[in-house]
Amino acid sequence: MGNQKASQDTIKRLFVYYRTIEESYSSNVISSEELAKLTGFPATLIRKDLSFFGEFGTPGKGYYTEKLIPHLKKILGLDRDWDVVLVGIGNLGKALLTYPKFKMHGFRINLLFDSDPDKIGKTCAGLKINDIAAIKEELAYFSNGNSKKIAILTVPAKVAQEVTNILVDAGIKAILNFAPTQLFVPQGIAVSNIDVSNEMARLTYNLNQDFLINVN
Amino acid sequence: MGNQKASQDTIKRLFVYYRTIEESYSSNVISSEELAKLTGFPATLIRKDLSFFGEFGTPGKGYYTEKLIPHLKKILGLDRDWDVVLVGIGNLGKALLTYPKFKMHGFRINLLFDSDPDKIGKTCAGLKINDIAAIKEELAYFSNGNSKKIAILTVPAKVAQEVTNILVDAGIKAILNFAPTQLFVPQGIAVSNIDVSNEMARLTYNLNQDFLINVN
Numbered sequence: 001m002g003n004q005k006a007s008q009d010t011i012k013r014l015f016v017y018y019r020t021i022e023e024s025y026s027s028n029v030i031s032s033e034e035l036a037k038l039t040g041f042p043a044t045l046i047r048k049d050l051s052f053f054g055e056f057g058t059p060g061k062g063y064y065t066e067k068l069i070p071h072l073k074k075i076l077g078l079d080r081d082w083d084v085v086l087v088g089i090g091n092l093g094k095a096l097l098t099y100p101k102f103k104m105h106g107f108r109i110n111l112l113f114d115s116d117p118d119k120i121g122k123t124c125a126g127l128k129i130n131d132i133a134a135i136k137e138e139l140a141y142f143s144n145g146n147s148k149k150i151a152i153l154t155v156p157a158k159v160a161q162e163v164t165n166i167l168v169d170a171g172i173k174a175i176l177n178f179a180p181t182q183l184f185v186p187q188g189i190a191v192s193n194i195d196v197s198n199e200m201a202r203l204t205y206n207l208n209q210d211f212l213i214n215v216n
Numbered sequence: 217m218g219n220q221k222a223s224q225d226t227i228k229r230l231f232v233y234y235r236t237i238e239e240s241y242s243s244n245v246i247s248s249e250e251l252a253k254l255t256g257f258p259a260t261l262i263r264k265d266l267s268f269f270g271e272f273g274t275p276g277k278g279y280y281t282e283k284l285i286p287h288l289k290k291i292l293g294l295d296r297d298w299d300v301v302l303v304g305i306g307n308l309g310k311a312l313l314t315y316p317k318f319k320m321h322g323f324r325i326n327l328l329f330d331s332d333p334d335k336i337g338k339t340c341a342g343l344k345i346n347d348i349a350a351i352k353e354e355l356a357y358f359s360n361g362n363s364k365k366i367a368i369l370t371v372p373a374k375v376a377q378e379v380t381n382i383l384v385d386a387g388i389k390a391i392l393n394f395a396p397t398q399l400f401v402p403q404g405i406a407v408s409n410i411d412v413s414n415e416m417a418r419l420t421y422n423l424n425q426d427f428l429i430n431v432n
Contacts, residue, residue, distance in 0.1 A: 008418060011417070011418050011421050012414055012418060014421075015411075015413070015414045015417045015418075016398065016414070019396065019397075019413075019414075020398065023373075023397075038398070039398050040398050040400060075421065075424075076417045076420060076421050076424075077417065077420030077421055077423060077424040078417060078420065082416075082420060084416075090311075091310065091311035091314055091315075092308075092311040092315070094307065094311070095306075095307035095308040095310070095311040096412065098307055099307075099308070099412065101396055101412075101413045102412075102413065102416070104413075105413050105416065105417065107413070107416050148423045150416070150419055150420070150423070157239075173423055174419040174420070174422065174423050175419075176412070176415055176416060176419060180235065180317055181235075181239075182232065182236065182254070182255050182256050184256060190418075190419050190422040190423060192415045192416075192418050192419050194410060194412065194415055195231075196312065196315065196317075196318075196392070196410065197231070197235075197317045197318065197320075197321050197323070198228055198231045198232070198235075199392055199408045199410055200298075200300075200318070200321065200323050200366070200392060200408075201227070201231045201292045201293065201294060201321070202224060202227050202228060202231075202406075202408050203366055203390040203391075203392060203406050203408050204292060204293030204294065204298055204366070204390070205227050205230075205291065205292050205293055206390065206406040207293060207364045207366070207389055207390050207406060208291075208292075208293040
């Protein structure tokens with residue numbers, strides 16, 4: 001707790017604990033052993049992860065879900081809604097736009113951008129596709145108390161850095177990057193990369209090994 | 217080298233090194249400092265990662281790209297083509313089906329499955345959508361020397377485990393899982409999870425912190 005920093009792997013597991021209890025557990029108390037069975041993570045790791053953020057239960061009995069769930073949501077920033085801009089309205093962008101889990105977790109995609117003149121001005125899932133060149137002006141309207149804005153980037157790799165610079169300049173503070181390239185951002189901007197080819201390569205690497213393991 | 221195991225984080229970086237050199241570097245020799253500049257990873261980490269797999273250069277000069285690239289491809293299993301089955305032909309599945317980078321890296325999606333009677337028998341990107349119930353028979357035809365088969369899973373979370381059991385039973389050895397749930401597989405099956413909500417939660421966690429960092 002306090003000033004110590006949780007690892008990104010811990011954060012990923014916290015989300016899994018939260019999602020698992022929320023979706024497939026109904027009792028008031030859950031033990032680390034029960035949560036281990038549901039998630040596949042070792043009970044000792046679960047206890048270590050959760051103790052890092054405070055006390056949510058009684059030793060020997062378990063965690064009180066009514067206490068734990070709101071706390072996990074708060075830690076993860078899921079106790080509020082987030083406005084999200086989507087940049088790049090190709091097949092992947094469109095799939096994410098209608099991804100039901102986003103709305104459920106409070107991620108509301110409500111601004112779309114593209115640079116393709118054939119797409120600009122058209123509508124997708126009820127939202128107008130805006131010109132990326134006008135992102136600063138559009139983002140100025142885009143505020144309902146959220147000072148920190150998130151962008152999902154699904155543009156081709158070769159323009160991703162240029163678009164990232166525009167996003168950062170326009171005040172975006174976090175980027176979920178699907179473009180298969182490394183992004184360079186100033187300090188203070190959070191970037192998370194999802195590269196499906198890289199994940200595939202991890203699998204083929206593992207298929208090439210004698211020892212096969214569950215890689216995530 | 218040899219019997220030691222590289223971490224999954226190392227494997228992810230190896231892919232980034234490979235992709236970066238292949239796509240944006242043209243000289244015969246690249247130093248760890250140049251690769252650091254292009255990827256954002258520290259030069260010391262790059263040297264450590266690469267030395268784990270052998271000698272690819274001359275100290276003080278750099279790595280020979282003609283030697284390094286084929287080696288990285290071989291380590292990652294990208295020196296050959298892989299047949300891939302796609303299970304779940306929704307919006308995300310369709311986006312992945314036409315994802316150009318897959319073909320480039322040798323991942324060939326050539327069998328489609330769904331359980332929706334409205335989809336079965338229809339065609340998507342030139343491929344017939346098969347009934348998941350017939351996967352064993354279909355996979356029997358599906359062999360061109362590849363003994364290890366990969367599946368991409370883009371089905372709803374609530375059926376993901378059931379479908380996974382079918383896939384494993386049908387001989388699938390690696391699964392790229394987009395379903396937002398934990399999968400349980402027997403030893404010897406590689407699973408890699410891509411959960412976009414979890415990645416978003418990592419960003420919102422980081423936005424909630426005073427210290428903002430590049431999380432991946």
